[in-house]
Amino acid sequence: MHILHSLSDLQSRCAHWRAESVITIGFVPTMGALHEGHMSLVHRAQRENTRCIVSIYVNPTQFNNPTDLASYPQKTEEDVRMLQAAGCDAVYFPQAAELYPQGMQAKQYDLGRLEELMEGGARPGHYQGVATVVESLLAHVQPAKAYFGLKDYQQVAVIRRMCTLLQLPVTIVACPTARAMSGLALSSRNALLSEAHGLAAPRIYQSLQWAALNRDGFPLSKLREAMLEKIQGTDGLLRVEYIAFGDPASLEPLDETCALPMNTPVQAFVVTQAGAARLIDNEAI
């Protein structure tokens, strides 16, 4: 596996590959501390392309909270070992100055309501930072396809919108959420969970599964109350920040006052603070 530490390393590696044969590059951008969720994207990129590149970069402009940035887990050596074992072709560690030639600042995109709804509202500036770094990474790597996880459902919508706005010649592939046996969505932030919080956290997915089975016949406001109770339980370990129900395409909130017509598509989103970790999850219900 090639370990690339600069844009010129990356460009000469890609030029080499292109000279050898016709290649398509599948790209998986990450912030490292890799787990099987990331690796599910890597495996898909490998299946669908002749070369797979993973980037690892903890992007400061998408953190609206300095403590969150400072505590973000980093495990570079382990990450490299995992990627090597998976047969990944290259890992790219971009230089900040090359990603942000105009200084460490997010650009401003017209993200519409995505910037106000749910994570847009909860983390001001977060999605501008995400769009900025992804635009820059796509310009560096120039992949045919780029892979993102639906665990970050709203992020996928932001990236699709940015690519449409800029008419970028890349296919965005959205991949299903990989979960632990307990149902907990895999996340680098799970490393921040205490044992007790780790045992309580699967209640988040359990509440989503319960909602999928019980959504008809209730107004969504009632469904939320029941989900809240299931997640919070009586031990006080999980603090729900919000539960939202959105249209799967626009993410706009759905009417919560009356029972939904059967077969109305609903995406349910849950954000919970579990000790030091802020956990996000979502499912179609």
Ligand code: AMP
């Ligand atoms: P991150 O390193 O957290 O920025 O994540 C890098 C990519 O991996 C993003 O597209 C995430 O949505 C995706 N990802 C993270 N966790 C999971 C998971 N449990 N299942 C699927 N994709 C994931």
